[in-house]
Structures are given as C-alpha cells and as structure tokens.
Amino acid sequence: MKNILLTAQLTLREALSRKIFIAFGGISTFILLIFALLFIFLNPEEFTGMVKSPGETIDFTKEIAYGLKLLVVAPLFGLGIFLSIFSASSFIPNMLEKGNIDLLLSKPLSRHQLIIGKFLGGLAVVALNIAYAVIGFWILVGLKFGVWDADFLLTIFSITFAFASLYSLIILIGIITRSSILAMMLSYIIFFILSPVLNMRDSINAVVDSSFLKGILDILYYILPKITELGNLTTELCIGEGINQWQPILTSFLFMILTLYGGIFIFSKKDY
Amino acid sequence: MNPIEITQLSKIFNPSSESKKVTALDNVSLNVEQGSIYGLLGPNGAGKTTMVKILLGITFATSGEAKILGTSISDFQVKNRVGYLPENHKFPNYLNGEDVLKYYAKLGGVNSTNGELMNKIDELLDLVKMRQWKKMKIKKYSKGMMQRLGLAQALINDPELIFLDEPTDGVDPIGRKEIRDILSDLKSEGKTIFVNSHLLSEVELVSDRVAILNLGKLIREGTVDELTSSKEIYKIQIDEEVSEDFYSTSLANFQIQKSSGNTFETLIADNDQLNNLIDKLRSENKTIKSMVPLKNSLEDIFISLIADSNKNSKL
Numbered sequence: 001m002k003n004i005l006l007t008a009q010l011t012l013r014e015a016l017s018r019k020i021f022i023a024f025g026g027i028s029t030f031i032l033l034i035f036a037l038l039f040i041f042l043n044p045e046e047f048t049g050m051v052k053s054p055g056e057t058i059d060f061t062k063e064i065a066y067g068l069k070l071l072v073v074a075p076l077f078g079l080g081i082f083l084s085i086f087s088a089s090s091f092i093p094n095m096l097e098k099g100n101i102d103l104l105l106s107k108p109l110s111r112h113q114l115i116i117g118k119f120l121g122g123l124a125v126v127a128l129n130i131a132y133a134v135i136g137f138w139i140l141v142g143l144k145f146g147v148w149d150a151d152f153l154l155t156i157f158s159i160t161f162a163f164a165s166l167y168s169l170i171i172l173i174g175i176i177t178r179s180s181i182l183a184m185m186l187s188y189i190i191f192f193i194l195s196p197v198l199n200m201r202d203s204i205n206a207v208v209d210s211s212f213l214k215g216i217l218d219i220l221y222y223i224l225p226k227i228t229e230l231g232n233l234t235t236e237l238c239i240g241e242g243i244n245q246w247q248p249i250l251t252s253f254l255f256m257i258l259t260l261y262g263g264i265f266i267f268s269k270k271d272y
Numbered sequence: 273m274n275p276i277e278i279t280q281l282s283k284i285f286n287p288s289s290e291s292k293k294v295t296a297l298d299n300v301s302l303n304v305e306q307g308s309i310y311g312l313l314g315p316n317g318a319g320k321t322t323m324v325k326i327l328l329g330i331t332f333a334t335s336g337e338a339k340i341l342g343t344s345i346s347d348f349q350v351k352n353r354v355g356y357l358p359e360n361h362k363f364p365n366y367l368n369g370e371d372v373l374k375y376y377a378k379l380g381g382v383n384s385t386n387g388e389l390m391n392k393i394d395e396l397l398d399l400v401k402m403r404q405w406k407k408m409k410i411k412k413y414s415k416g417m418m419q420r421l422g423l424a425q426a427l428i429n430d431p432e433l434i435f436l437d438e439p440t441d442g443v444d445p446i447g448r449k450e451i452r453d454i455l456s457d458l459k460s461e462g463k464t465i466f467v468n469s470h471l472l473s474e475v476e477l478v479s480d481r482v483a484i485l486n487l488g489k490l491i492r493e494g495t496v497d498e499l500t501s502s503k504e505i506y507k508i509q510i511d512e513e514v515s516e517d518f519y520s521t522s523l524a525n526f527q528i529q530k531s532s533g534n535t536f537e538t539l540i541a542d543n544d545q546l547n548n549l550i551d552k553l554r555s556e557n558k559t560i561k562s563m564v565p566l567k568n569s570l571e572d573i574f575i576s577l578i579a580d581s582n583k584n585s586k587l
Contacts, residue, residue, distance in 0.1 A: 002378075003379065006375070006378050006379055010364065010375060013364070013366065013367075014364060014366065017364075017366035097362055098360065098362070099358055099359075099360045099361045099362035100361075100362040100363075100364075101330070102325065102328075102330050102356075102358040102361070103356070103358055103361055103362075103363075103376070103425075104379070105328065105329060105330040106328045106329075106330060106351060106354070106356040106358070106435075107351060107352075107376070107379040107380050107381075108348055108349050108350070108351040108352040108379075108380065108381045109348065109379060110348055269332075271285070271325075271330075271331040271332060272325070272330050272331065
C-alpha cells in the first residue's frame with residue numbers, strides 16, 4: 001500500500017508541475033469569484049413563494065439554485081474531462097521512458113503497484129480539481145439560497161468516475177504503444193463521437209434498417225464506457241433527481257476494471 | 273552464497289520472428305564474490321545492460337537461473353538491499369536533487385525517520401559533492417551532476433549489492449577519480465559492486481575480476497592480471513620493407529595486429545607460437561632485427577578477444 005501511495009503522490013506532483021492543472025484551478029477560482037460577486041447583487045427573497053398557477057406555489061429559490069448548479073457543472077463535466085485527458089495521457093509514456101522505468105522497476109515494488117499508483121494519482125488530481133469547483137459552488141449557493149442538497153456533491157464522483165473509465169484506457173494504450181497522442185485520440189473519440197452516437201443508437205436504428213449495424217452499435221454500446229450517459233447522470237444529480245439508472249455506471253465500471261487489469265497484465269509481462 | 277549467481281542465462285528478444293530474433297544473452301554463467309568489484313565489459317550491443325536488467329527484474333530471462341543475495345530474482349523484495357544506477361537514467365525533472373533522493377529512498381524501502389533520512393541525504397550529497405545544488409531543480413543539472421546524483425541515488429538505501437551501468441559517463445577526469453575512490457571505499461565496507469562499462473581503463477583500475485561479453489556470449493572471465501598475462505604482443509622489425517600481402521599471406525596463421533613496412537605487431541599465445549613465427553620468418557628469408565614484447569593492456573586483450581569472437585561467429 002505504501003508503494004502505491006508513493007507512486008500516486010509522485011503522479012500528483014507530476015500533474016501539478018504541468019501548468020494545465022494549475023490553469024484548471026485558476027479557471028475554477030475565476031468562475032467562483034464571478035458567481036460570488038453576482039450573488040452579492042441577487043436577492044433570493046424576490047423569488048420565494050412566487051405563484052406559478054392559481055392555487056399552486058413552487059419554491060423558485062430551489063429552482064434557481066438547481067439551474068445555477070447546472071450552469072456550472074455541465075461545462076465542468078466537458079471541460080474537466082477534456083483537460084484531464086489532455087494532461088493525463090502522458091503519465092504512462094513518461095513513466096515508460098528509458099532511464100526512468102529502469103529505475104522504478106529496480107526498486108522493491110511490484111509492477112501492479114506501479115500502475116495502480118499511477119491510476120490513483122491521476123484520479124486524485126482530477127478529483128481534487130473537480131471537488132474544489134463543486135464544493136466551492138455548493139458553499140456559495142448554500143450560503144445564498146439556503147439549499148444544501150448533498151446530491152450535488154455526488155457530481156464530484158460522477159465526473160471523476162467518467163474520467164476514470166477513460167483514464168484506464170489511456171493507461172492500457174500507453175503501456176501497449178508508449179504513445180500519449182494515440183491514447184489521447186482514442187479517449188477523445190470515445191468522449192466526443194462514439195459515446196454520444198451510441199447513446200442515440202435507438203434513433204439511428206429507427207432510421208437505418210440494418211440488423212448488422214444494430215448488432216455493431218449494441219456491442220459497442222455495452223463494451224465502451226458511457227460517458228454521455230454519465231454526463232446526463234451528472235446533470236440529474238445537479239437538479240436533485242438522484243441516480244435513476246445504474247446500468248451505465250456498472251458497465252462503465254466493468255470497462256474500467258477490465259482495461260486496467262489488461263494494462264497491468266501486459267505491463268507485468270513486458271521487457272524494459 | 274555469492275551475491276550474484278548466474279547459471280546458463282539466456283535472453284532472446286522476439287523469439288517467434290526469425291527476422292527480428294536477437295540473442296542478447298547466450299547461456300551465460302558467472303558468480304560474483306562478496307565484497308568485490310566486478311567489471312563487465314563488452315562492445316555496444318554485447319548484452320551487458322540486458323544482463324543487469326534481468327538481474328533486477330526489468331527484463332525477463334528466456335531461460336536459465338539467477339540469484340542475487342541468495343534470493344531468486346523473481347522476488348522483488350530483495351531489491352531493497354540493492355542499488356542501481358542505470359545508463360542514461362532519467363529522474364522526474366520537476367524535482368530538486370534532495371527530493372529525488374527522498375523519493376527514491378522511500379521507494380527503495382528506507383524506513384528511517386524524516387530526520388535520519390535528511391541526514392543520510394546530506395551525507396550522500398557530500399560524498400558525491402552535490403550538496404550545494406540540492407535545492408536546484410534537476411532540469412538545470414549538467415550530465416556530470418546528474419551522474420553524481422544518480423550515484424547517490426544508488427546508495428540511498430545503504431545497499432549490499434550495487435549495479436552501476438556506465439557510472440563515469442559524462443563525468444570529468446577529476447570526477448572519475450572521485451567515483452573510483454568512492455567505489456574503493458564501498459568495497460572496503462564489504463559491499464559488492466557490479467560495474468558495466470565500455471571504458472576499459474576505468475574498469476582495469478577498479479575491478480577485482482572482469483568478464484568480457486560479446487554477442488551475448490561470455491568469452492573471457494578472470495582477474496585483470498589473469499586476462500592481461502594470458503597473451504603477449506610482440507613488436508617485430510625485419511631487415512627489409514615488405515608489402516601488406518606478405519602479412520596477409522605468409523603470416524596468415526598469426527594474429528597480426530598492426531603492420532607498416534618492415535615492422536609489425538602480433539599477438540603470441542605461448543612460446544611455441546613464438547618459435548613458429550621465428551621459423552616462419554626464417555623460412556621466408558627474413559632477418560629479424562628486433563623483437564620486443566609489449567605489455568598488454570586490458571584494452572589490447574579486449575580488442576583481440578572481440579576480434580576473435582567476431583571472426584568465430586562468422587565461421
């Protein structure tokens with residue numbers, strides 16, 4: 001365990017040495033400050049108890065709080081994962097560079113500890129960045145509107161989890177090819193193309209009458225991580241609807257475990 | 273128990289592809305004694321680094337057995353008693369010298385308190401004369417400074433067995449002398465040191481025993497004295513100028529190392545061969561003006577052995 005934590009700690013330092021995660025934190029701070037200023041001039045009591053239709057009142061304060069959270073978390077999901085993939089894709093190729101990997105493997109730690117450490121270190125840095133933005137905004141909204149729903153905090157896990165399922169693929173590709181570009185490209189293809197397309201596979205099947213295409217789309221849908229659906233899940237958590245669907249979480253988790261195990265297996269057999 | 277025991281170790285890269293197949297090590301066996309400095313020599317691509325990497329579990333052997341410190345190399349825990357300086361090592365360049373040592377100490381299984389570790393780090397940085405740069409980011413270090421820090425890193429866990437791959441690479445002559453002195457001190461403390469190098473004069477100066485590896489095969493092993501006294505080079509001058517054809521045809525059975533006009537140098541294995549050469553020159557009606565035995569350096573022996581080995585592998 002000590003070796004895993006040490007490796008994770010160094011990955012965290014490697015990430016912090018890159019300006020991109022600092023920039024991520026800077027952007028989050030800037031957005032939090034903008035909202036803090038905005039909230040000074042906003043009076044929530046103006047919305048309280050407003051009449052929607054005769055005989056029915058709804059709490060607009062809560063609605064506004066949910067809307068604001070959505071306004072922050074939806075871009076955070078996209079931008080956070082985009083920047084995290086960009087930065088984390090070089091962790092494994094850097095580790096595998098000649099002269100570096102020799103030193104690491106000459107130490108009394110097993111190869112699986114090294115990969116798990118890299119995985120947890122990468123996740124930690126993303127989780128910290130996301131947590132900073134989410135908790136910061138949760139406190140701002142809570143103080144201003146008095147809405148303290150804990151579901152919103154779960155978005156830290158849903159965004160980090162979406163990244164984790166892609167990061168396991170980045171690790172596998174990095175181990176096989178030592179190429180950060182390829183790992184990054186594949187992750188972006190899943191994130192921006194495959195996942196949204198596969199999420200619409202029912203609509204596609206309705207238009208294109210091909211059992212072959214249907215089969216391919218179904219296979220890809222169940223194999224690949226469901227980033228778009230995890231994004232939808234994140235927005236649902238923002239508006240207090242909780243988790244309604246477990247299938248995207250379970251299949252993405254299975255993908256993450258299998259690709260991570262595949263990466264560890266290949267790494268444990270390779271000569272360096 | 274010897275700190276290093278290698279039995280018929282082989283390594284074939286890409287064994288399933290005939291065109292890409294490379295035999296990096298071919299049935300190599302050797303033992304390294306406790307408290308000695310062992311030099312492994314060989315030209316580029318001889319298999320020196322592969323051997324060290326196999327011993328440290330960085331590369332896997334195709335066949336054979338190896339033990340370090342009495343433990344199978346498959347047991348990674350034994351590596352907390354081992355130090356390693358790889359060739360062209362690369363540390364995380366966002367760390368400073370002190371942080372590098374702290375990090376590798378922890379990875380190397382050092383369990384001392386933070387205060388003890390910091391004292392050890394300062395002690396080692398003093399040893400390699402790097403203490404004044406310990407707070408500097410290593411991306412600003414020169415090649416020689418990196419090498420010195422690498423040596424300190426290899427010693428941070430107070431290892432019993434130390435592998436050094438080209439330890440003086442990029443280090444100035446004064447620094448080389450300092451590294452040789454450090455190795456001698458480590459040896460006097462009872463530590464075993466395995467040095468990979470192509471700098472023959474360096475190895476000759478520090479090693480107790482030497483092995484020469486070529487094309488993955490162990491072609492000679494022994495003390496430096498044993499190796500350098502096994503053959504002698506003679507510089508011979510005859511009375512008349514001869515063409516190069518004379519050396520390549522009439523003296524084809526002898527190992528002519530240099531030839532120019534009426535002077536040539538040849539490697540003589542024993543007195544019989546020396547007498548055969550004299551007889552041959554006389555039979556060719558050449559008068560010997562002088563015959564001087566030259567002292568063999570390890571480099572002479574190395575070049576000769578590699579040439580022989582390459583010739584035999586082509587046959």
